[in-house]
Structures are given as C-alpha cells and as structure tokens.
Amino acid sequence: MSVPYSGNFSGYTATLLIVSGPLTASVITYRSSLFEYFAKHMTDNAASKSSGTPNQANVSISHVMNETRLFHPTDDFRSKAHVGSIDAYESLYAESISDTEAFWARQANEHLHWFKPFTKTLTWDEPFAKWFEDGTTNASYNCLDANIEAGLGEKVAIHFEGEPGDTRTLTYRDLHREVCRFANGLKKLGIVAGDVVSIYMPMIPELPIAMLACARIGAVHSVIFGGFSAEAIADRNHDAQAKLQITTDGGYRRGKVLKLKETVDEALEKCPTVKHCVVFRRTGSEVAMKPERDVWWHDLIADVSDDCPAAELPAESPLFILYTSGSTGKPKGILHTTAGYNLYAKRTFQWVFDHKADDIFWCTADCGWITGHSYVVYGPMSAGATQIIYEGAPNWPAENRFWDIVEKYKVTALYTAPTAIRAFIKWGDHHVDQHDLSSLRLLGSVGEGINPEAWMWYHHKIGNANCPIVDTWWQTETGGIMMSPLPGAIATKPGSCTKPLPGIVPRILDDSIDHVGVDEGGMLCIEKPWPGMLRGIWRDEKRFKEQYWSKVPGMYLTGDNARCDSDGYFWIMGRIDDVINVSGHRLSTIEVESALVSHPAVAEAAAVGRPDSLKGQAIAVFVTLKDGVAGESLRDELRKHVRKEIGALAQPDDIRFTSSLPKTRSGKIMRRLLRDIAAGKENVGDTTTLEDYSILAKLRSDDES
Ligand code: WT7
Numbered sequence: 001m002s003v004p005y006s007g008n009f010s011g012y013t014a015t016l017l018i019v020s021g022p023l024t025a026s027v028i029t030y031r032s033s034l035f036e037y038f039a040k041h042m043t044d045n046a047a048s049k050s051s052g053t054p055n056q057a058n059v060s061i062s063h064v065m066n067e068t069r070l071f072h073p074t075d076d077f078r079s080k081a082h083v084g085s086i087d088a089y090e091s092l093y094a095e096s097i098s099d100t101e102a103f104w105a106r107q108a109n110e111h112l113h114w115f116k117p118f119t120k121t122l123t124w125d126e127p128f129a130k131w132f133e134d135g136t137t138n139a140s141y142n143c144l145d146a147n148i149e150a151g152l153g154e155k156v157a158i159h160f161e162g163e164p165g166d167t168r169t170l171t172y173r174d175l176h177r178e179v180c181r182f183a184n185g186l187k188k189l190g191i192v193a194g195d196v197v198s199i200y201m202p203m204i205p206e207l208p209i210a211m212l213a214c215a216r217i218g219a220v221h222s223v224i225f226g227g228f229s230a231e232a233i234a235d236r237n238h239d240a241q242a243k244l245q246i247t248t249d250g251g252y253r254r255g256k257v258l259k260l261k262e263t264v265d266e267a268l269e270k271c272p273t274v275k276h277c278v279v280f281r282r283t284g285s286e287v288a289m290k291p292e293r294d295v296w297w298h299d300l301i302a303d304v305s306d307d308c309p310a311a312e313l314p315a316e317s318p319l320f321i322l323y324t325s326g327s328t329g330k331p332k333g334i335l336h337t338t339a340g341y342n343l344y345a346k347r348t349f350q351w352v353f354d355h356k357a358d359d360i361f362w363c364t365a366d367c368g369w370i371t372g373h374s375y376v377v378y379g380p381m382s383a384g385a386t387q388i389i390y391e392g393a394p395n396w397p398a399e400n401r402f403w404d405i406v407e408k409y410k411v412t413a414l415y416t417a418p419t420a421i422r423a424f425i426k427w428g429d430h431h432v433d434q435h436d437l438s439s440l441r442l443l444g445s446v447g448e449g450i451n452p453e454a455w456m457w458y459h460h461k462i463g464n465a466n467c468p469i470v471d472t473w474w475q476t477e478t479g480g481i482m483m484s485p486l487p488g489a490i491a492t493k494p495g496s497c498t499k500p501l502p503g504i505v506p507r508i509l510d511d512s513i514d515h516v517g518v519d520e521g522g523m524l525c526i527e528k529p530w531p532g533m534l535r536g537i538w539r540d541e542k543r544f545k546e547q548y549w550s551k552v553p554g555m556y557l558t559g560d561n562a563r564c565d566s567d568g569y570f571w572i573m574g575r576i577d578d579v580i581n582v583s584g585h586r587l588s589t590i591e592v593e594s595a596l597v598s599h600p601a602v603a604e605a606a607a608v609g610r611p612d613s614l615k616g617q618a619i620a621v622f623v624t625l626k627d628g629v630a631g632e633s634l635r636d637e638l639r640k641h642v643r644k645e646i647g648a649l650a651q652p653d654d655i656r657f658t659s660s661l662p663k664t665r666s667g668k669i670m671r672r673l674l675r676d677i678a679a680g681k682e683n684v685g686d687t688t689t690l691e692d693y694s695i696l697a698k699l700r701s702d703d704e705s
Helices: 033-051 075-080 086-098 100-111 139-149 172-188 206-217 230-240 260-268 338-352 370-382 401-409 418-427 452-462 541-549 589-597 632-646 671-678 693-704
Strands: 122-125 128-131 156-161 167-171 196-199 220-223 244-248 251-253 256-258 276-280 294-296 318-324 332-337 360-363 386-390 413-416 442-445 469-471 506-509 522-526 556-564 570-575 580-582 585-587 602-612 616-625 654-657
Touching (some): 128 338, 139 206, 139 338, 156 401, 206 318, 206 370, 230 318, 230 332, 260 276, 318 338, 360 370, 370 386, 418 602, 418 616, 442 452, 541 556, 570 589, 585 589, 589 602, 589 616, 589 632, 616 671
Parallel strands (some): 220 318, 360 413, 413 442, 442 469
Antiparallel strands (some): 122 128, 506 522, 522 556, 556 570, 580 585, 602 616
C-alpha cells in the first residue's frame, strides 16, 4: 500500500458534540480584532441562547472535527507579497467595510479603464444592484488594449498546450488582433450589442478569443461546457434565446476526438433562434456543414480588418450568462454584467494569487465553468498575466501530465480542484516524483471543500511544504472569490477557506435567522452587496428572488452551511440540503468525509444520510480507495477510525466501496444521487450530469446484492 504523505492523524481530536465555545484544544496563535468584529453577534447570541430556552428549530449544525494544524506564510513569501502581514490585511479589510462604496469606487477608478467615468458607485434596491452605473467601459478593452497601452503588448498572454502535445504562444498583441478579427466576423453575421452568443468549444485559445470578441462588441456570451449533451445545449440556447452558436469540428480528450459539431448539429435542430453556427477547425475531422447556417471560422475572418475598437458600454451591460444546474430543477442562467464583475475578477485575482508580473499562472478549470470565466479570462487577462491553457485530461497520455506541464512551463501558481487532487492521490506519488516542481510558489483549490489530508498531500507533495495554499470559497453567483487566505498575510488551516476578502461580510445564521455562536454551524449569508455579485437569473426574476433573497431578509443566501471558529476562520460545511440528521444532531458531510480520507487507504469519500427508523437518519458512506489497496476487509477498520477521529455519533452505518464516485461534470460529488441510492429509491433524480453512468450502474448492482 502506498501512503503518499506519512502524516499522523492527530490533527483531529474528538470534541464535544453540539455546541462548545472556543476549543481549548485548538492552537490559537492570535485573536484578531477582526474576529471580534465578526464574533460580536455570534457571542452575544450564543450567550443569550445558553441562558434562554433552547429551541429545537434553531439547533445549529454540530461541529465534530477539530483541525488544529496552522501554517504561516514563510518570511520570504511574506516579504515579497502585496499584502504581507495580518495587520495589512486587517487594515485593508477594515477600510473596505467602514465605507464600502468609497472603497469600491477607488478600486474601480484605479483598476479599470473608463471611457466615461462613473459618478454613482452603487444603487442598491434589494435584490437589484447597479455598480458604477453611469460610467462606460469594456471588459475586452480592460483585458487587451489596456495591457498593450501599459507596454505589455509583447508579453505572453497564453501558453497553449493541446492534448496531443501541439503548442501555441500568444502575446497580448496577438490576442488583441485575433479578438478584433473575430469580433469583426461576429459583426458580419449581424451580431449586435445585447445578442446572446452560445459557445461550445474545447479548451483552446479560440474559446477565450470568442468570449472576448463578444465582450468587445457588447454581445452576451453563454459558454456551455464542451462535455454537455445536445439536449443540454438546446435547453440553454432556448432559455437564452441565443442568436449564434460557436463550436469546433472537434476537440481532443484522452486521445480521442470529441465530435462537438455533431452534438451541436443535433442541438440546433431544436434551436430556432440560432441563425448561424461558426466552426473553428481544431482536429481536421470531417464535419457536415449546413449551407446558409454554418460558416468556418477561418472563412469568416479571411478578409476582415485587424482593428475593431471596443464598444463603449454602460457599466451594467450584460457581459455573460452562465448556466448552473442548482440542486433541483432546470439550470439557471446566472447573469453577470460588465464593470462590477470585471473589477471583482481582476482584484480578487491579484489579491488571492498575489500576482506578480513574472508569474506563470495556471488555472486548470475549463471556460465552461465560472472558474474559467473569472480566473482564466477576465481576472488574469485584465491583470496582464501570463498563463497556461491546457486542452486535455490530467491523465493523458499518463497520470503525470499536469506535473509535466508545471515543469515544462515553470508554472509558479497552480489553481485546481479537490477532485483532481484526490485523483492524483489515488493514482500514486510516483507520477509526481519524476518531476521538478520547484518553480511553484503558490497553490490554490476551488469547487468543493478540500479534506485536510488531501490538503496535507497537496502541501507536501506538490508544494514541497513551501507554498501557501489558497482554499478559495465562492460560487458561480458570486462572480469571484469571496473567502480565501491572502497568502502573504493569513496563516492557513487545512480545510478552512479562512477569512473574507475586502468588502465581503459573511454571516452565519440558524433556521430562526439568529446569528449562531462561535463554532456553531448554520446558513452562510453575505450581508453587503459586492461588485461581482450576480445581477439576476436570466428571464426569471421570481426564481432569483425566491432562491437567494427570500429566506433571510437583507442578505444574500449562499445555500451553503458554514461555521466560524474562535480565530475568526470560516469552515464550509457543505450544502444546506446535504446535512445529515442523526438522532437530532445535525452533522456536516465534509467532516465525516474528511475523517474517512484521513485513513491512509482512502482516496475519496462521500457521506449521506439515509432514513432510519430509530435515529431519524443513519450515515451511509461511499468510499474510493487508493490504487492497489484491497477493500472489503477495511470496513470495520474504517468504522473504528471514524469513531476514533470524530466520535461514535458520526460512525458510518453503511460503508460501500466504489472505484469512483458519481460526479457532476465540474467534478462535484453528487450527494443527492448517492442519498437516493443509499435510501434504496428507484428514482435517482436527474442524472444527466453524471460523469460516468457505469458508476451509477455499479452502485445500483451493489444495492441489489
Ligand atoms: C459551490 C459553488 C467556486 C467556483 C466553482 C464552483 C462549493 C466551492 C468551495 C470551497 C468548500 C466550496 C460550495 C459552493 N465550493 N468552493 N473552497 N470549499 N466548498 O462554482 O459550481 O457555482 O459551486 O461549490 O458548495 O456553494 P459552483
């Protein structure tokens, strides 16, 4: 059995269930004044609660995991960082919340180009925000022209690595030219400001080029991840009333050619609003071109000018719609607008990744997700960064592909997802060991909670114990990172996204909308508007209000649970709907999962509740073991392990082993599906986002045995 990181598991100590105050076991290094700011409501409330009558309805979520490890930024990192001390963070934060509008106004004036300056910073008519409303700007201008004007024309914007190994390098000047040419192509097809353009492409430079070309002329892009089905494209195009489709003849994935154009052809049968389809030639494979409707990208731009001045757009012009599935019902088109989103993506990129001019940044997300929008396109590009774009799978041609790329391009900052990190752990350390990763200075994580042991592996194995890890919490709706360490300022704790970014005021509330106490879990809400916030759900104002603004007056409801510890650090506890209720104790999925992942044989785990006549719910877990480890005999050992780490109450009742967990296409564990499977329900809900149907089939047959 291979153990990638020979850690001990003493980082966990079992603590009292239900609420305890600040934990004496935790290693408390400082108590920030900021914490006091946050904790004011919480402690007041906790005090009033303990003297009052406990109300079953307000029972908060129990916290059973206590992670005590703490990692300070090194002196070297700190001395070079933009925000290099906790005091610097705290004064930046204090400034940002003492007069939030003035803070963002200053940021917007200093960090965006304005054709016409704004005079109004914020109009807040809850839940509708307008930022910098009377100013005009252009996101494509901010990402391209502004860099060229600043002398960065010859700086590399994109190092592209195709899955087959082909490479391209584009400077900011190259990118500007390609964007202008394609924007002129869009104009030729009759696309004007406000039209919706649907983009379904593999991760090649033409994907950001198409996005920025839309932004340049004020068209609204709707990027659909290149792995979605024809039906998913048709639904989204219909909802968005898209006028144009952009795609490719194909893309490479694990050595095969994905037939994107075929999928689009099937989808467009059901999309009467789409008048044209532009096809970029990526693979050279044969595709059918429908006369009148379809046009090759290279033909479209063959005779256009290299010049296309960026349109002067009102700050609140829609920039893009991005569909996100949400926990139930049809996908919602999350709307982001121009200036506020652009500013928020740029500043959060600079703060969180401590961006330096000579960095080589690699965000491994696809532009089909918000992470690709904010931290491949709008954030890094408006900051003039050099970045890597990789087309393919992390395990093609072998499981070392990411590390090969890091070594080859001397990547300095790597931003990836826990699902990838856990896959690397499962595949084994030898894929990492053959590479020199010493160029890395910063690591990031996004998309799900990162289990502390996966964090430790990332820290040691990839970061050589020398790189801060930024665990970034945010959502498609928030537009950019909301909570994350600022890496030169905030010491990290494995599994915590630490503290809010400037201008962001998180609150944790119980079901009765009371603020919870220290270390009590509850609904995570955001109190003040921020420039990157969603402006609505496309064509569905009712759902926008209901989903995010109806339950908690005056606050944005994130849909996640969280707790805040005695150091003012935030810990995401999973989706509100995923809480497991065992004998009246509400447990968070991530804590049970993290206890399992702390066993050396376990690569990944999912925990769900299933109905139980005695306890209300029993805990069912689905476990993936590291490659080469045998399963069944571990069942008892794992049960005991969880009991030892976090207590008897959290001990799993059912343990099932699976070679891989069902995930959404963006890599999130599908706990809702697993819940149905654990409950033995026939109806497994909407499985259209399953990564691999064979996994579902396998788990079901387990059910039957
Ligand atoms: C949901 C948002 C954020 C961009 C990509 C996903 C979960 C995200 C973390 C984190 C714990 C996290 C939350 C959130 N999530 N980052 N660092 N720790 N949970 O965007 O698809 O809109 O998903 O992902 O549950 O609400 P998304």
